Amino acid sequence: MSIEAVKADKAASQENWEPKILVFACNWCTYAGADLAGLSRLQYPPNVRILRVPCSGRVNPQFVIRAFQKGIDGVLVAGCHPGDCHYATGNYFTRRRYLVMQRLLEFMGMDPARFQARWISGSEGPKFQQVVTQLTQDIKALGPNRKLRDME
Amino acid sequence: MKRVGVFICHCGTNIAHTVDCEKVAKTAAEFPHVVFSTDYKYMCSEPGQMVIKNAIKEHKLDRIVVASCSPRMHEPTFRKCMESAGLNPYLMEMANIREHCSWVHPDKEKGTEKAIDLVKMAVAKVVKNTPLTRSSIPIHKRALVIGGGIAGIQAALDIADAGYVVDIVEKEPSIGGRMAQVDKTFPTLDCSACILTPKMVDAAQHPNINLVTYSEIEKVEGYVGNFEVTIRHKARSVDVSKCTGCGTCWEKCPTKVASEFELGLGTRKAIYTPFPQAVPNKPVIDRDNCRYFKTGKCMVCQKLCPTGAVDYTQEDQLETIRYGAIVVATGFDLFDHSVYGEYGYGKYPDVITGLQFERLINASGPTAGKIKRPSDHKEPKTIVFIKCVGSRDEAKGKPYCSKTCCMYTAKHATLVKEKIKDSQAIVFYMDVRTPGKNYEEFYQRAVDEYGVQYVRGRVSKIYQKGDKLIVKGEDTLLGKQVEVEADMVVLATAMVARSDAGDLARKVGFSYDQHDFFTEAHPKLRPVETHTAGVYLAGACQGPKDIPDSVSQASAAAAKVCGLLSKNEMATEPIISAVNESICSGCGLCISICPYKAIDLKTITERVHGKMLERQVAAVNSGLCQGCGACTVACRSSALNLRGFTNEQILAEVDALCL
Amino acid sequence: MNQHTVKMRELARELLSSGQVSLVLGWEKGNLWYKSPPVFISRVEDVEKLIFDEFCHNNLAKYLMDLVHHSGKIAVFVKGCDSRAINRLLQDNQIKREKLYIIGVPCPGLKDPDDAVGKKQGAEVKNSAKCATCSYPNPVVYDALLWETVPVNTTKAPVEELIAKLDSMTPDERYAYWTEQFSRCIRCFACRNVCPACNCRECCFDQAEPDWLGKANNLSENQFMQMTRAMHVAGRCIECGECERVCPMNIPLMAINKKVARDIAELFGECAAGLDLEKRPPLGHFDLNDPEKFM
């Protein structure tokens, strides 16, 4: 699809289009943070779908590309704060991989805002709410993602 | 085709008020592989679980999805339910439609839509689930304590009292550690030796404790419950079984060398015990300095030994012992203040460290407890104490607070005032930090009752002028320069990690921080464990600590050890990494990524073109793997996969979400 | 015959006839004057096949993986880039140092065989693009160095300009650029198969389960493939440029690899692959103080 077509498509569907956002959440911090957001009844846009992984270090960059291929509009990888990883060091590897991956996506022409990472601890329910709310707004502003997408 | 059952929970109205549970159940019934789908008021209740069990039986379900609250809440509940229905508990997945959906999305339509998506993901995943089984590893009921200071002794005593055999490996000839060098302890000012030596004797006489002194750790293999530790018994040159510790040998030995125990302030012989109350009270020969070993002549000690215990032919011996748990209590070193030019690069004899000062005031120390200057043995009248030497100094020292210096400096200043009535004790400080029971009161007494002068400011320069030390500094509270003519300066040097701490950590296999202090598994919740299962920490090897902290951490570590050793075997979580050996190329990148040292290379033999060939592949130790999955991402060819969170499962979830 | 070739044959002959090695990996001349394909020599009389000229592109280290079970020692000629591949393969535990006799051949920079097509032997041929940014023409590991080291050139290669050009584009323009490139891919996997960093026993692209890469040749799958490959070789790529050279569709793959290498150096400090055996690949370890401004 040409860029013009994508733009037209974007404009046309902006009105009632809702983005689909995938959140890879580590079991020990971010998943718990999302649970806490629920317990505290903190509302956020229903666009996010949480996929539970034991550790942010389990998130293979290939999962991220796959998500974009299959039609996800934005991906968030979230884990424990540095030093708090349940498995000691997983998030440090995540941090390195994420930085390289994000730059690669950007070089390939993806908007970097579509792939984000955050540290959200089990006690940061409000931060979870705030991060996913902001993320949803960011992605909405960008419109539907067509890049990397398998259109077949 | 798989036979999946889907169970949607209303959680009373917690879910049902914003999610149309009936609609979710109906929609889910259409998902591939789903043969049964229903909703119920309370899935976790007894009747709720009966709904599941009956459906499993009736519809021959082979796996289920429960859409309800967070799996962090009820995953164990539904796993048990699966088990009692005769299915493998790991053939169950949960969709969190309460915390992640109904409670946060008030719009019923959108909430329902999202709940459907979450169920769809869970169904896609559960289809790829495989039965997992827990396995167990045996626990060998014997503990090793590395380091025989107060922390090691305390840990050993607690473990031994609980009925387990424990070995203390100490590299010096005697246990006792740093506390044995200390004169008095704050804040009570009771004599360190008076409270330590009984513990040392207890340890020596305890039927469950073996003292392995003058020995070091050579190698550690194995894993929790099954460590194979090789200990190097350094050649003592004295047959411990014959020696009675009578002391004849060290009285008559002709060679005098500077005593490590006295920190250079006193001497010892070439055959020696480090201090009079040594346990065991059996000497060793310092071969580097012994006249016999250097020249082949002398042999005075051997000739005079009444029991014939001196044996010059002894050699280092290696012994391998199996342990279930290890406590590391290797203590600390002192910061080397010779990097500080402003304090004279360690060249002024009367600028000493706090620990040297301990020896100077100790009744059994080199001056028999009289405070004398090392240079001319005169009694000093003005003593300056400088705090934070090497600590809280990012430029030349360590950034951290050494924690104990404020208290021991207050103690030293107090003791100066007590021992030399007409003396002056001046303390240069950055802050006075005294959190601890009776600590602040102790410091206040030093100031109020003993008249110790506290000057808030740094010392810029010390130089020798005649037999005085001129201490130049700043009093930041008065905003003035200060110059003190001192007779002696005592530096509160920081506690630092042992110089060989990193080596030991690598040998045993746990992590350490940028300062070489050993890293606890969690700074708040697992302060005495390491990331390596079965290895625990006690005392200042983990970070600067005073005696009460060390002792309590030692007892905590002992409690952890006892908890472990009380079991015959340990169940291991089945959610761990597994290697597909046919794909693994043995590149070993996973090894360095694993925080638990759970991955090793092993050699396998396989038939290729009719030839038997060897190659290396990764092997995951199920006792050590904790299931983080970091290795699976490092593995480019997906030879490593995390059970319960396989690549296939996660991809299925991602795909399902996008349908 | 050039002096380099003479020296090569001399050493190879000595190694084979003394029994020090049982196999020599080098380059030979085939039917085309601008191609110098690999040759495997196990007999002394075949030593005369060996040559060295400006078309010795192939990295022979890759073959060492096929030869792990070869009995006896193997002599292998390595240019600067090839020698880094040796270090990488050693680090990845794919070959054994003690089974190798590494002969270093400082590389003057090679010529572009594509430019020679249709030309007469001896005609002026362009320099190979992949050699233009080479910072390590001299072997970094060897048992013998066959001739004197060469100076390192520091000219700016077209690939750097391409990266700069892409960096200055908008994301949409960049995406359009790569779309054009990846639509050409015919999935022959020559890039992967020639790459010394691609040393898996079984590539994830070839696996049916998990189905990382679909068999269909379409843009999305091609993007997945090349991005995944970029991540897999990140910090392990020795920048030999072979992937780009062998691509029959002329996809500028080195722009991706160079860009990733540069990003890694920028983020985590200089860590060129295959120079230091002790230095772990940058994605195989971490530093507590790694940047994280994204948080």
Place this chain on the structure above:
Amino acid sequence: MKLAYYPGCSLSTTGIEYNMSTLAVARTLGLDLWEIPEWNCCGASSAHLTNHLLALALPARNLAIAEEAGLDVAVPCAACFARFKATEAAVKDSAETRATIEEVIGRKYEAKYTVKSLLDVFVNTVGLSQIKTLVNRPLEGLKVAPYYGCLLVRPHKITQFDDPEDPVTIDQIMSAIGAEPVYWGYKTECCGAAHPTVVPEVGLKMLKSIYQGARDAGADCIVTACPLCLTNLDMRQKEVGEQNNTQYNLPVFYFTELVGLALGHDPHTLGIDKHFVDALAFLKNKGFLNPVQNRRDSE
């Protein structure tokens, strides 16, 4: 060996004897000092208090000229040295700073060559053994208090030379020429800089402690490498002595003067007759003015 040479303003005025002795000694030591043509002020003490860029640009211009000639730069004055070193570090540190400076001075300056204090040149470029072999009037029995002052070795990150807390280069040079450096605590104390003039109650006290320290350590004289220190220590000595009812009688030398003397130069050539505290008489007393045989410099 050839070095660019930046004398700076002090060496043509209050510190003229530093320049005289340096040039004389350099010839003997085989040092080819190429004075930077049309050098300008280093900006010390005023520029860096008023304008950061100016403070970098002023030394940079001088350094750029030396760089064009492809030479390392020898700087005798401690203040100039400090400014030059700071500029060198700033340019090495940031390409942006470098570009700004180059624009201001209209020349290229990449900090390719090194700025060296004269002491550094003596100890590391010429070498102590070389100095030792050239001595023909060893200053045996002369007890000197080596005084470095505050600027020469600090901040160490920038000066990259000698020990910031216990510098030893003057000590080493003095030993090499046969004199005996005393160990004392005031090596790097501040001489007071402008304070003896502006706030005498502070400045004179600082000087007093230095005189007292040197005297307590048993020194006959003080030797330094900084024109401002020398001026302060030399000019104010009488005044401080009178305030404290004493006479210190401590001549103050540039190290180059004493080296020159040991190498056999005439004290007048070295400018030793230009001091406030009578140095000539002192040296004569000590017996160091007797003519030497085999004079190397016959001017």
Place this chain on the structure above:
Amino acid sequence: MKTIVKSRLAELLQTMAQDFRVLVPVKSETVSQFVPWQEGLTVNLEGNTVLPPKDIFFPQTEKMYKFKVKGSSVDIEEFAEDVQKQVIFGIRSCDMQSIDCLDKVFLTKGYEDTFYKTKRDKTLLVALACTKPQDTCFCESLGLNPLEASGADIQVYDLGDALGFVAKTPEGEELLAKYASLFTEVNAVPQKVEGFNLKAEVAGIPEKLAKMFDHPIWDEVSQKCLGCGACAYLCPTCHCFDISGNVKADQGYKFRCWDCCMFSEYTRMAGGHNPRPSKKERVRNRFMHKLYYFQERYGQLLCTGCGRCIAKCPVGMDITAIIEKIKEAEV
């Protein structure tokens, strides 16, 4: 002979493009291949394309049918393919020969592949005579005539400034007649072909290979092969394909896509067993197929001497050198 000056070729193609989908050889910065004619394109008359024209009839990825599972039954629906009548202009003798090979595979021996046939049936082939063989060409050794392509509807000759067109089939006649106004009738003699750089003697090779399955030559020949698919995917005759599916939940489609016998997973079975476990067996298969098996089944070699594999092999494998080795091998 009907001729047209080269400068007016674009006009001819543009006119034809109103009635047909016209495919022409075009060289870009990165690659040369057959692409649909568009105004402004420059037809490359020098040398052959890097990509062979086989994907015009046999695309790399081709959707076959859609399906949807409903309860225990499956609904299947074919993809409606709208195939235009098309003309391929500028096809060389070697590639004409490859189309003959593909025709044999897809249209003879009792099975007609409809995907191939629909496209093939609607195609007119306009061949272009070669006068300057490339470095890697050796079609002559295989008995082809670079100046006369067998099977073409029209043969085109390069006359220097002009091109000469000669119809070889009634369909060709018809086509030329349709655009007769654009041609000038001139008496011209086609140029001669220059000498070939590469030669291969194939006489007796198939017969010899029949006895060489276990010959040690394969160890040697395969040694430097990297196992990539460049040769097969650039080969005009290689025609192996795999059938795979794109499934989303209960629906999806099946497609076929090129495969390559050099790939390690080519003959790997579900259980992991692979009858061609190493590159030796795979390389052997490739050359056996080209030079023996195909001959046995269809009476001709599966190599047309186009030389693409020689030009693009990353490690310089050279089929002419291998033929030479086979010839010299002791059996």
